[in-house]
Amino acid sequence: MLNVYDLKLSHPDVFKQFSVGENLIVHYKCPQAEKLVELYNHFNAIYFTLSGKKSLNYRAKSWHLTDDEALLVTRGAYTQELFENMDWEVLAFHFNDDFLKKIYREYLLNFKIESDLNLPDDQILTIQINPIIKSSFYSLLSYFQGKDAPSEYLLELKITELLINILADPQNKAIRAYFNFVDGQHKRPIRHIMERNFMYHLSLPEFAKLAQRSITAFKNDFKKYYKTTPGKWLMEKRLTYAKHLLETSDKNVTEIAFDSGFQNVSHFSKSFKKAFAISPSQLRKKEQRDF
Known part of the structure; x- marks a missing residue:
């Protein structure tokens, strides 16, 4: 099967990218040609659709991504479906468990956490988008439009801001539950x-x-x-x-x-x-x- 992270890392000409350690921020138009492809990723990934449409499938369920919608795709396998005559422009962020734990522990210092967080059954989780979260995504996109690459320090601050904004939204309980689960595992x-x-x-x-x-x-x-x-x-x-x-x-x-x-x-x-x-x-x- 195709490893999404490895594929993007090895093709920077197709997948414009910045790195923060092992973690990747990627902006691209999806080059998928086949109707359906099986993929897996040993990193967690967030996908934010800038334009177009894509369907991600896990078992018998499907998640459709259109403009200004986002998903958290946790470590694992899934299928990705192409919509005919429709490009998919996306901003993606691939991050490992260590980075996830770091962000979650910073979140815990500043927010009250629920006591009833149960690990979701699905590997793909919908991220509810509010104006602050949307603004965080587009602020990351702006770095791809500049001439000079930003420092890793600055990118890490922006990613931290994005993830904490996602975690802080009351509607994103499933995201908090997943972060909470990973944080509790060695x-x-x-x-x-x-x-x-x-x-x-x-x-x-x-x-x-x-x-x-x-x-x-x-x-x-x-x-x-x-x-x-x-x-x-x-x-x-x-x-x-x-x-x-x-x-x-x-x-x-x-x-x-x-x-x-x-x-x-x-x-x-x-x-x-x-x-x-x-x-x-x-x-x-x-x-x-x-x-």
Whole structure:
């Protein structure tokens, strides 16, 4: 799968960018040519649409981004959908967990935090925009229009201002809940990465990167928690998820195979029949008859 952060970092000619340490501020018109692409990001990202439209999808849900709308896309995988004959001009900010924790702790010094912050189920969260937040985004955009690059110190101040303004808006409770969760973790739990991303066709090195671990550490931590190997767990989880989709959705077998993390329909069908003693197409016909 395409790593969004790595792609932008390696193509500064397409993605105009400033860096603050490892964190990136990027201004670009999306070069996506295919209707649908699968992406993942081992950094958190905020997308603010300047013009155009784009759809980001996670599991069965979609978030449409149009002018002056913003999303927080937390670390993980998702699909991005192209709208025909419509460009997407965007201001994006990619930031790691350490920067997130730094901002959140500064926020805590100045604002009262709710006691009922529960981690959202979705990896994509809508940011409610008020005039102050909108102004913060456009003030960052202005640096891309100047001749000289601003200092990292100044950019960090502007990003800090933006994020604290987002956190301070009462409507952005889900954003505060996510920051609160990350702040409370020394390292992301394996389950947080796996349970939210198993249905995407990520390789083990990509899962390890999302979990911010080496391959060896990832496998060791995985086995401690799940008492099995990543390969066995992923196969069982994806097949169980596919069975659920066959029983509850109107999607065809090919769509369900891809939505469950399989890239080869024939391999999916053989694995499914071995696990459940019935083929996906037979189960679909049975469900239709029972209905």
